[in-house]
Every structure is written in C-alpha cells, then in structure tokens.
C-alpha cells in the first residue's frame with residue numbers, strides 16, 4: 001500500500017514549514033561582528049600612488065579601504081590616453097610598498113593589465129584575473145578575495161567565469177543608490193561613486209533600521225587630486241568615520257560574513273551554524289552574542 005502523502009499536500013506542508021522558518025529566522029536580530037547593523041566599504045581602483053594618501057586618510061578615521069590593483073602595472077609609470085596621446089597620469093605603486101601602504105586595508109584584484117573583460121575568451125579572462133590573484137597573493141602574503149571590473153566591463157557570462165576563480169566577490173561601477181546587501185556577489189553594484197557619496201552620507205548616518213545594511217562607495221584616488229573632490233572626500237571621511245554604529249570593513253571580509261549568515265541551517269525551533277562556517281553574531285535583549293561553528297541556537 002502506498003502511504004505517501006499526495007504531492008499537493010506535501011507542497012502545502014513544505015510551504016507552511018518554510019513560512020514558519022523565515023518568520024522565525026527574521027525574529028533573530030542578526031548583526032555584524034561588531035554588533036552593528038550598518039557597514040561601510042570604500043573601494044578604490046587602479047593602484048596609483050595617490051592610494052598612499054587615501055589609505056592614510058582612511059587610517060585617520062578608522063575606515064578600511066579595499067584597493068584594487070593591476071599587478072602587471074605596479075612599479076611603472078601610468079601613461080593613459082585621455083584625449084591627448086601618451087598623457088602621463090602618474091605612477092603606479094611599487095611592489096615592495098604594498099604591505100606597508102595597505103597595512104590596515106584590503107588588497108584586491110583589478111586584472112593584471114586592466115583589460116576590459118567583455119569580449120575576451122573565457123581563457124583570456126581567467127588568465128587576466130588568476131595571474132593578478134597569484135601575483136598579489138605572493139606580494140602581500142595574504143588571501144586575495146575581491147575584485148573590481150576594469151572599466152566596469154562585465155556581464156552575466158563574465159561574472160559566471162569570475163565565479164569559478166578563488167574570488168568571493170567582484171564589484172561593478174553601476175550605482176545601486178541604495179543600502180541593500182547584494183543579491184549577486186559577482187555583479188556587486190556599489191551604492192554610488194565617491195563623487196556622489198556626500199549626497200547619501202546623511203541618510204546613512206541617520207538610518208536606524210533593525211536590518212543589516214551597507215553603504216558601498218567606489219572611486220579612484222587619482223581623481224581626488226581635484227581640489228573640490230579632495231575637500232569632499234575629507235569631509236565625507238570625517239563625518240562617516242570613527243562612528244560606533246558602523247562596521248568599517250573590506251569587501252572580502254564583508255562577503256565572507258554575509259556568506260556565513262546565508263548558510264545557517266534554520267529549522268522551526270533551532271538554528272544551526274554548520275561546522276566549518278564562520279562565527280555569526282546576533283543581539284538578544286541588547287546583548288551581543290555569537291554562534292560558533294557547530295553550535296545551535298534553540299528558540
């Protein structure tokens with residue numbers, strides 16, 4: 001005799017269970033590791049030596065930057081074509097200073113030679129990115145997790161290819177103009193370019209939401225040679241830095257933490273943090289608590 005429940009009833013029961021789970025899980029007050037609901041990522045491209053001053057500015061205000069470098073161009077002069085042929089733009093950082101300059105910041109990929117990835121074969125994309133990961137890992141003796149698409153050049157297929165590399169995230173240049181966490185970490189749209197950051201600063205500082213949020217700003221340190229732009233970034237860092245309610249973090253660590261939250265096993269009465277996962281944090285009656293890998297939270 002077949003004792004199995006008819007499929008529509010099974011689907012109904014499963015639906016109820018899932019509804020129950022999502023309702024329960026939203027009752028947990030998940031927070032970032034420092035106990036906050038807000039986070040800031042500052043993401044900068046190209047690795048010119050203007051990064052040195054910007055990294056120092058971030059240091060002054062407790063901000064962590066993610067700096068995307070083209071390892072094949074380090075130690076060379078930046079000669080770009082911006083209307084005039086052979087225009088000298090500046091100097092790329094030198095290899096032996098990276099660890100010192102980015103002591104408190106994340107070192108990340110921008111492609112070995114700053115190639116636009118759309119239009120390249122999969123092999124060429126992987127060569128451009130994997131060599132950069134390898135070079136930067138060796139130069140910094142760190143795990144390299146993040147990238148930014150050179151020229152913002154990407155699409156669904158390119159993102160899929162990047163997803164096969166050891167990287168956990170890749171940033172576009174398409175502004176989201178919101179403070180939401182990304183849905184696709186390989187097409188991670190920042191909130192805005194730094195030239196617009198002041199327009200969103202007050203909204204983020206005054207945001208008081210129980211949900212996790214993120215203000216993600218991107219730019220180029222060499223653009224900050226402009227006097228007004230420089231004044232604006234100083235103002236921005238001074239206002240948004242050193243706050244108790246914002247988690248200042250690199251893109252790689254942020255992506256890792258969110259990934260840990262996403263793999264929690266949420267049941268009707270308990271949440272299990274699987275073995276091998278990262279530590280996750282929540283607040284209970286205002287108190288910051290953690291759930292270690294292998295631990296369960298009964299509720």
Ligand SMILES: [Zn+2]
Pocket residue numbers: 045046110114149150151
């Ligand atoms: Zn670039």
